[in-house]
Amino acid sequence: MSAPFDHDLKLARTAYHLNQLHTQIVEWRRHHRLVYRIEGDLNKGEKLVVLASGENPGHDPMALIVGDCIHNMRASLDLLAFALLRANHMAMPTPVPEKLTKRSSFPIFNDPRDYADKRETLIGGIDPRAQQVVESLQPYKKGGASDALFLLHTLDIINKHRLLNLVYSVVGHLGYEKPINVDFNTMRVEWTNQPVSNDTPVALITGLKPRDPQVTAHLEVRPDYYLALAEGDTIVVPHSVGVLLATIHAYIHNDVFPHFVDYL
Numbered sequence: 001m002s003a004p005f006d007h008d009l010k011l012a013r014t015a016y017h018l019n020q021l022h023t024q025i026v027e028w029r030r031h032h033r034l035v036y037r038i039e040g041d042l043n044k045g046e047k048l049v050v051l052a053s054g055e056n057p058g059h060d061p062m063a064l065i066v067g068d069c070i071h072n073m074r075a076s077l078d079l080l081a082f083a084l085l086r087a088n089h090m091a092m093p094t095p096v097p098e099k100l101t102k103r104s105s106f107p108i109f110n111d112p113r114d115y116a117d118k119r120e121t122l123i124g125g126i127d128p129r130a131q132q133v134v135e136s137l138q139p140y141k142k143g144g145a146s147d148a149l150f151l152l153h154t155l156d157i158i159n160k161h162r163l164l165n166l167v168y169s170v171v172g173h174l175g176y177e178k179p180i181n182v183d184f185n186t187m188r189v190e191w192t193n194q195p196v197s198n199d200t201p202v203a204l205i206t207g208l209k210p211r212d213p214q215v216t217a218h219l220e221v222r223p224d225y226y227l228a229l230a231e232g233d234t235i236v237v238p239h240s241v242g243v244l245l246a247t248i249h250a251y252i253h254n255d256v257f258p259h260f261v262d263y264l
Helices: 006-031 059-088 098-103 112-123 128-136 148-161 241-263
Strands: 035-039 048-053 165-177 188-191 200-206 220-231 234-237
Touching: 006 059, 006 220, 006 241, 035 220, 048 165, 048 220, 059 098, 059 112, 059 128, 059 148, 059 165, 059 241, 112 128, 128 241, 148 234, 148 241, 165 188, 165 200, 200 220, 220 241
Parallel strands: none
Antiparallel strands: 035 048, 048 200, 165 220, 188 200, 220 234
């Protein structure tokens, strides 16, 4: 049985860190729950503001583990590019030119002009058929800014220069107890997408009206919340960090690496 490639080992290490991260997140959420309250008078038909308070984890260990995940996934792609370069020169009488080894990298671009400009420099030494596969995986041919590889590329650039924060975020689903006396057909919820700290406005609720103004109504909310990645006070990707990184990892493992097996 042949030894695993370097890029496989690097990606496998990401899975190890993802398990570490999952354990840390579960433990943090168990001991640090968010507290909610509502400002505004439902009985007067006022706009309701959902406020949340909670403690966010520091950099150590979760943000550091996240950085390890991001680095290992991006490095696994660059290791794949280098393995493809070596494989394509295996039958040649001379070693891989130094200018190719120094610049070897897996390109990730959301603009076809940037890709065309850098393709020869980054992967010009690999099998032309493998180059076509690389091009087919470019974000500008997939989901654009929401593509898994482009998200990884964005996070990797940030992570190289500063630690990403893990912050509580509340968005996407608002659970609540329905008072019998309230008409919910015209309810609208607007999410603020802000990192939660102390009395942070996380949702604005409008359109609720009591059917009978003589009967007092009280609304209890149970918003979903998760730990998201933020750069300073700005949430970078409004998704659970654990789910986000696991999705990128699965995409590389299942939808990127297998396409290059014939060229290694």
